[in-house]
Amino acid sequence: MGARVVTARTGARGFSTPSPREVVLRYLLLVVALFVTVGPFLWQLSTSLKGAGEDVYTSTPSFVPSEPTLDNYARAFEAVPILGFAGNSLVVAGIVVVGNIVGATLAGYALARLRFRGARLVLGAILFTMLLPGEATIVAQYLTIRQLGLADTLLGVALPGAVGMLNVLLMRTAFVAVPKELDEAAIVDGANAWQRLWHVGVPNVLGMLAVVAIFAFIGAWDDFLWPLIVLTTPEKFTLTVGLEYLSGTFTNNPRVVAAGTMIAFVPIVVFFAALQRYFFRGVDEGAIKG
Amino acid sequence: MTRPATRPAERTSSRTPSRGARTLLVRALPAAGPGHAARTHAWFTPWLLVAPALVFLLAFNLWPTANVVFLAFTNVRVLSGGELVGLENFERMLTDEQLATALVNSIVYMLVCVPFLLLVPLGLAVLVEKKLPGIAFFRTAFYTPVVASAVVVALIWGWLLDDRGVINAMALRLGFVTEAIPFLTDRWLVIFSAISLTIWKGLGYYMVIYLSALGGVPRELHEAAAVDGAGALRRFWSVTVPGVRNTMLLVSVMITVSALRVFAELYVLTDGTGGVGGADVSVVMLIQMYARGFSGNLGYASALSLLLFVVTLAPLLLIARINRGRG
Structure with missing residues (x-):
């Protein structure tokens, strides 16, 4: 009986203030989804800032431009x-x-x-x-x-x-x-x-x-x-x-x-x-x- | 604004203090004016208000609809005009192999898009529903692909999926493949590439619709399920999914219709050509192809438009029927 009450209480608490484990899990999933939805835009931004001297076709692509430039915009x-x-x-x-x-x-x-x-x-x-x-x-x-x-x-x-x-x-x-x-x-x-x-x-x-x-x-x-x-x-x-x-x-x-x-x-x-x-x-x- | 018929009644009513008396007087207003209609405004006022929208309704919605039905029975060209040709355009559709290809593509599109866009955005909505710190940032970020133009999205993914783009570079380096995957040149891979961008671009859109619906799922149900010891996944299937069942129905119809209307993704990925042998086309792409240029065959493009209208109408009528049943 006592256990039952405790479960009910944590259950109710789970909705107003989630457990630390749930919070961590949620943020983890949020970051994964963020990578999927925003990643491609950031990759495009990175490509747009890469200079002519940097190989964009390399098999080891780097996310951060080695020598960022606005030349491509020009x-x-x-x-x-x-x-x-x-x-x-x-x-x-x-x-x-x-x-x-x-x-x-x-x-x-x-x-x-x-x-x-x-x-x-x-x-x-x-x-x-x-x-x-x-x-x-x-x-x-x-x-x-x-x-x-x-x-x-x-x-x-x-x-x-x-x-x-x-x-x-x-x-x-x-x-x-x-x-x-x-x-x-x-x-x-x-x-x-x-x-x-x-x-x-x-x-x-x-x-x-x-x-x-x-x-x-x-x-x-x-x-x-x-x-x-x-x-x-x-x-x-x-x-x-x-x-x-x-x-x-x-x-x-x-x-x-x-x-x-x-x-x-x-x-x-x-x-x-x-x-x-x-x-x-x-x-x-x-x-x-x- | 002069509305002599209503003035006296309104003046008398301005003296009334209590709310009950006010309501009573408002109800009495129609009788105060001559004629039978409720005279809280001149007869022409609503029409003045509706006029701009009405002009657009007629000129850019109803008239083009009627005109497209008419044009479908002609061989009108952009510059030279044309004449009635009976069912010729529709007969041509029956033997148009590219149209058959486009319809097959549409069905594939639909079959892949519906399950993905039905479930993944619901998961995202559950994820961003809880107001954790920073959640507004995540909501906005997940919605970004929706806000971007399909052209921008297709150019970004065109670069990611390029023979020498980052996805192929990684796949080669990790040894998954020995030569680049032809995402943008293989007849079927182009379709699946376009499908993945449609799905990617749609995630945030349907997430928001689900987010709106989740507010209507009674919190007590979740709490009761939690008390009974149901885990998060179990609650998702047993409480959340049934709770938004009607929205899922609506969403599946929306996905189906948008899959039938796909254009920019395929157009940009194939640079307007429709890919190898023109096999990577959609119905809308065919409409654009036939309508473009000064020699554009508007008659045949209109017949294709009617076809598009008919195939998208079926799922819409289905949802309308279900909605009516729901009351």
């Missing part, structure tokens, strides 16, 4: 207008972020909080688009962009994703979760729909808004297939398309390609690391599902 800048590519990616991502914040907030609020004829139809149509893989409409999308005269332009790259239907649904979900009483009180106080959206709705959905903005940015920055189809002039390439182009020209110099990948990778990872707490806060609250 060569990547010379070979292709990589800053221009980064600028292009930034323009596209900027349009997509602003478009999604504005478009998804407005529509999400109306669909969550205002009753109107046709609301169900609009919502149904949006849900239907969730079934479509983006790649399946890309051909017709391209034709539309051509007809608008936007082929081979950055606006043409940004436009189709400027208001994502998934983001409208996410914002709608966030607005639905705002207590109805707040809205009702504002109605009683004489606030119109726009005032209620701005003063009652928006302040209560900032978490979801951050998630929408973060992922709109990452999605636009990382996208490859669509800019590859839309853009034909090298000066207009976004980073991903430009990077493929760079690797095509420098197949024999992995150092320069590595430098190029780091130029595309570092900004997005810094961006995400800076904003990750908004994202994981949503995860802990169970807000992000599928």
Whole structure:
């Protein structure tokens, strides 16, 4: 009987404060997983810093560059207008972020909080688009962009994703979760729909808004297939398309390609690391599902 | 904003102090205005709010969908236009050997990705669920491959898996092999290389979905199992896995759909060629190949797009059905 009680107590303790053995085991596994997930990035970083004098093909590769240099970055800048590519990616991502914040907030609020004829139809149509893989409409999308005269332009790259239907649904979900009483009180106080959206709705959905903005940015920055189809002039390439182009020209110099990948990778990872707490806060609250 | 119909009602209501009375008045609001709808806003306000999204819904979602269905029955080219050709594109699909290869690749992709991405990310989620010191760092680090572009990931792995890259160098030095493993030039090894990067890139993504679901597994179940003497592994199989069963179902559908949509990994690893003999292609790669350039065959690319839509729809409808059953 006494033993039973002790087990129960350690069992319960195991959930609030884990045993030292468990802690060690957990950290051990965490470090192994860290090696697997982050190792390849570090290897690429190391390659990008290795000088021309260091054999990158050796059978005894060293992780730390023997004579670290930024030459490869300089060569990547010379070979292709990589800053221009980064600028292009930034323009596209900027349009997509602003478009999604504005478009998804407005529509999400109306669909969550205002009753109107046709609301169900609009919502149904949006849900239907969730079934479509983006790649399946890309051909017709391209034709539309051509007809608008936007082929081979950055606006043409940004436009189709400027208001994502998934983001409208996410914002709608966030607005639905705002207590109805707040809205009702504002109605009683004489606030119109726009005032209620701005003063009652928006302040209560900032978490979801951050998630929408973060992922709109990452999605636009990382996208490859669509800019590859839309853009034909090298000066207009976004980073991903430009990077493929760079690797095509420098197949024999992995150092320069590595430098190029780091130029595309570092900004997005810094961006995400800076904003990750908004994202994981949503995860802990169970807000992000599928 | 002038909304004369609602103003008077709102003014009267602003005098009411108690909460019960407020609710009552709000309920009474519809009757205060003329007409039958709840008049807390002008009829056009919702439409103004929805307008931007609606334009994008129509122009870049619904219209392209309708158009792709139409184009699939034509031989339209990017510059020269075209005409209706009936079922020609679909007949062509039946004898397209490269398409058959792409579909076989997709099935292999799916069969390997699903078990790995179903279980490993769940393990990771259990690992990062407990808030140990520094856990935010590990969560963010594990998510890094998700945040990176597939192009970046494919270039990094292309270098790791190169004939003279670090993996081959190690394998040769340790004497596992006598000559470099042709990860990027063998017809099947290219597919498996691409699969491993898809899995690697997906770990953090599904980890986060599981992490969100783990919050819903009652802690008491774990405690009860621990009291009954179940070890960590036993608790994982008997408490955690059943607890996130519904999420696992959703995740398996997501993995399946994304395996069918794979593009950048294969494109970058084979430098856009589809590998030796063009055998390392996916359906999306074929769509891109047929649509590209000024002589692009948009008709056939559209027929392939319809095929892609149909094959990805099956798993999605399955999950929708299950979700409805769940209520």
